Amino acid sequence: MTLNEMNDRIVRYGELIPCKTAFIDAHTPGSDRKENFTIIGGGVSESTDQHVHISIPHGFNIGAAGQPPKCRNSLHSHRTAEVFFVLSGRWRFFWGRYGTAGEVVLEEGDIINIPTGIFRGFENIGTDYGMIMAVLGGDDAGGGVIWAPEVIQDAADHGLVLGANGKLYDIKKGQALPDGITPMPVLTEAELKAYPEPTTGDVVPRHVARYWDMVALGDRKPALVIGEKAMLPDKPGFEVHLVTRGSATADMHKHDIPSVLMPMHGHWTVTWETEGTAHNVVLNPGDTMSVPEGVMHSVLPSMTGEASLFHIVATSDGAGTTWKG
Template sequence: MTWSLDALAERRVRYADLVPCRNAFVDTRSPGSDRKENFTIIGPGVAESADQHVHIVEPHGFNVGGARQPDGCLNSQHSHEGAEVFVVHTGRWRLFFGAEREDGTLDIGPGDVVSVPIHMFRGFEKLDAGTGFLWVVLGGDDPGRVHWAPSVFDLAREHGLILLKGGRLVDLAAGETLPDDAELETAPSASEIARLVTPSPDRLAQCLVRHDALHADRSSPLAGEGVEECPVIAPAAGADGIGPGPITGWWPHGFQLRVLRLAEGAATPRYHCEDPEVLFVQSGRARVVCEAGELDLVAGDTFTSPQGWEHRIIADVDAELVVVRGGDAPVGPCLAA
């Protein structure tokens, strides 16, 4: 298939054009959580509100979203059935573990990547002044529902929000009414909470890669003068010989995540991917160049490459891109002849 620049531009989501949802979840009015913005960039996401805007609906085998919060803003304690990966774009953040934040914390900053294990409670708070943004990858085309801690339900009721079974949110304070046959979602029981065990600190440390600990793998097909690719999440070795690790996880991800670094003026070879490939500009500025022309990408932008589409990436200034490729062991970049 031949891709026009107009069609390719539809696959680029500018940070400046992100459409937030401010009532995405049942905790949206809870004190401390009422200023957060949620984004669904690729895929249906996990929002409980029909107001959530989806930027790109095409299935990828994983979902991409985001959270934007000012200082002191909380995301309440919850658990996921599938992978949830945080890439810190801006700001400093603190993750809280346990149903009531009793199992410890982890502080993360720009460029850090953490894959929080499934079947455990987590929440997070923006720590420093100003607004920060987390870029988030969720496993699967259907990432499942969020499971909230008991205190979240109590606060939601106080502020007129009711969650139905199946994940639909009813806003009583806005005049919505419960359907006659409504079945209310209930807080997890003590036995259910007991099954959502927080791993030990040593175990959780295996789920984090600090930005300053990224290491390039010279076997990357994209590596060259001024270009290096750093593995971050690789449950298994890809066909390009990179991986597994440093984050492997003891739960399925369904994707690999890497960081591509380009010095000013550097360029990758021409290549295509048979697997889904999503690019997120962590810092700097780059261009995606193909026969039809080029698209510019700036910090905070997300772009999804068409499968089988030949292109190269050129950096106008020093740039760092997060790369997500579908599958636990993707084929990876196939260089042009």
Template sequence: MSLQQQINSQLVRYMELIPGTQAFIDARTPGSHLKDNFCIIGAGVAESSRQHVHIRETSGFNIGAAGQPPGIKNSLHSHTTAELFIVFKGSFRLYWGNEGEYDAVLSKGDIISIPTNLFRGFEVVGRDYGFMYSVLGGDDSGGGVTWHPSVIEESQGHGLYLCKDKSLVDTQSGDSVPSQEKLMPVLTSKDMESFDNYTVEQMLPYVVKHSDYQSVVNDFSGIDYQQFALTGSPNSEYDFQVKSEDDVSIHAFALNNGATLPSYRRDEKQVLINFSGDTLVEVFDGEELAQVVLTTGDVFNVPKGAAISLENIRGDSFVYQVLGSDNPTKPEVL
């Protein structure tokens, strides 16, 4: 396979995303039944074997997305690994706590790193369809989702059953009702006491609003673009705006008026999410040179160890860079 064929296979176009509508046990629960789940890189925490996965191979983290119309919710759940969101379209009300008693609204370009061991859910508010990218830590994302007891109980009334092995049984699609010993146990009141809680004030350090992005001294000594260090370890040499130990970090670049980010190589696995504009990515693996143009919403899984450069070719490019470390090393500029 040539390098060009390889990078073409690692590109997921926004306009070609294939949603799953039955990925989780709340997929038929009224108020949660019109949501789309996207597995872009890795299967994430999708529970249905029928979920489409664009790129299956992962390298320490998964990239997914959630899309839904106004008023539709993703029900209360918790993770044991990192879950970060980048809002791409619309506005989302994120709510958290054992009963979802706290909330905050995030809009386009806002990012949140949600602490583990915390129940969370979200719904789209306003009039527009909402879409946000998700970053899930780990290759297997901790083995799945822990659902609030009310979610499991209600889902069974709509033919969806969650088993102990985290698989989803759908009786409306012909599956048999699982025996009681195979079902995922419902959390007890005692179990619920082990989960954490955060007030709105305690959650604020885990959020960076797009309007509050602060550029950093960039890695490339350029003056015609900006670099942002958005989420990562407090022990990193980057001054991340959200300081969280998620095993991943999120950076971004703003390239205007034909600006070019020079060729560089990183030790960490990286994925690019092209948020706006058209961006030309040139890839060099030491032997071959290849190119791909990223348009708005496209996701590119960069071959590990390859050198890349970025060039703005239309509009103002804004590109997120997700790295497979919350304490990344500086890039090697070529």
């Protein structure tokens, strides 16, 4: 793996390409200023404008949402796992049929593993532009987003229609549903009753990990944050580890499947070997690197000071916890 080939598998934070028309609420006031990013995999964007940085299958998708203060992501659900960690800003996550069943505020570095089968949304409640990074289960991320009925109606009132094919059509731009394509069906009242209403007390202890708790557990070996025997026990089809300065090692190692490195704090040097020749690159907070399978490599902090990095690797298990109370 040459330096140029490896650079093709690094997405720098400053080079992320946003899509401002990714989802059905792109024109809805309060949600119309958000930016969506698809970093690895096809993601769940409903827009043909969405740029995909790395299309190589990993068994999961990596994306991000960037939002200015008071900007909200509308209520929706997924069929596979949806995990967020806060790269910057202060964020309120809320859930339930009307977003009132429970909520939690996350700070930088905190992580939430949102169960499948419940409506959820989030908003930037900080004072600056904020960014959250997302991991979605599966290569196809479950086939798209399931929207609360009022989100679909609000979107139609502002000129956006979602087709049953999962694609958006902007009436303001003169677009219309193609022949044979009907609007995305709205969930019926009977179907909506199947969506649970867990409280804050139900969700937070089992699905939220605070950054400094992860750092403490990752002081001597990487903290397994999400996985079968993790801080947040689950089998979403991938594992998430937090590596700190204390748990980083210079030992060269490899994986038999691609893995992903996402620095949270500090600068990290990734070293790998190709036919006996060592190469290295430095990753910064917000960067995302896909390490190919079979490549011997090590990851170490480059400078003094706080250093932490999320490591994600696919597993052979399912799509994650479906909320059952």
